[in-house]
Amino acid sequence: MRRRRTVAALGAVGVIGAIVAAIIVVPRLVTPGTGEPVADGQPAPSAPTDLPTATPTTPLTAAQQLLAGSTDPAACAVTFTGDGISDQPALQTEGGLYADLPLPSADGRVFAGWYTTAQDAAAFTTAQRINESRSVACTDREVTLFASWKTPEENAAENARIPILMYHQFTTSPGGEEGWLRGNYAYIGDFDAHMAYIASDGFYLPTWRELGAFIDGEVFLPNHSVIVTDDDADQTWFDLAAPVVEKYKVMTTSFMITAWRQDAAPNPYVLRRSHTHDMHRAGDNGQGRMVNSSADEIAADLEMSASVLGVKEVVAYPFGHYNDVTKHGVAQAGYEMGRTIEPGYVSIGSDKLALPVQRVNYGMGLDALVGMIG
Structure with a gap:
């Protein structure tokens, strides 16, 4: 009797197991992203590994920000660097002349110029000093200018004497012109x-x-250093000089x-004053x-001149x-x-x-100029 009960119980368990197996549904594997079932006997595919990831970005420098905001394809961002320099980058035009470069100041020091390499800045290489007489040259639309400094004692020891050359009219005649203004006419060959x-001997043009x-x-x-000037803006200046x-490029x-003429500058190397x-x-x-005029009259005349030229200086x-009245009107x-x-040279402390x-007259050849400016 007990054996029959045991067999019956085992049979019941088997029936129940079959029922449970029938009820439980085993999900089939599918290929991720497609919903297609995986073939029997094939290994389960792995999840895709090419999901997009965030790429860290490098903030733009101040110079790059300037360039990003400019639509000028010739724009060049100039960065100023050096001890005590806080000037922000500025846009210049590649191929054009520099404009409005900063002149830094610092207590107990004398600014000695901008240079395109730290080595030239340290060596005060005159021929490599940059100012508004030089053209802008960039690499990938950027350039860095390096500052240099002198002590007041070093500045005084230089004992610089700056010549301002004064030309007037010009002539193509080696024998010069006739008349009482003969001395004014420099031979264009000279x-x-x-x-x-001046261009080849490394002069600085302040x-x-x-x-x-x-x-x-x-x-x-x-x-x-030397400054080259012409008086009167005579037609021979435009045509010959x-x-x-x-x-x-001087x-x-x-x-x-x-009041006599208001011509535009004939090229970028001519400043109108x-x-x-x-x-x-x-x-x-x-x-x-x-x-023979009052300070007010002189000032009014110079204001009119500035309105034409766009600059005083x-x-x-x-x-x-x-x-003294003249000087007062000019300052006013x-x-x-x-x-x-x-005649003379400009030095530290000269009357501005x-x-x-240094006047240049007819007949002054190269030797005469060398004697004037070194």
């Missing part, structure tokens, strides 16, 4: 030799801003009488109007005539400097409203 020498800061003892200028200036200043608006005339006593006195109009015809010159 002028070509002068500019070739801007007027730099010259003013040099006089104040804030900017170092090497003795191997300006092409030579452009050929040798920055010059043309002092223009704006004031020779007054309409004071290049004789006054009642035979002296120029700049010494420096004026060349007509006939070289000036006095907001000009920093006045250039005379008195009585800058001397």
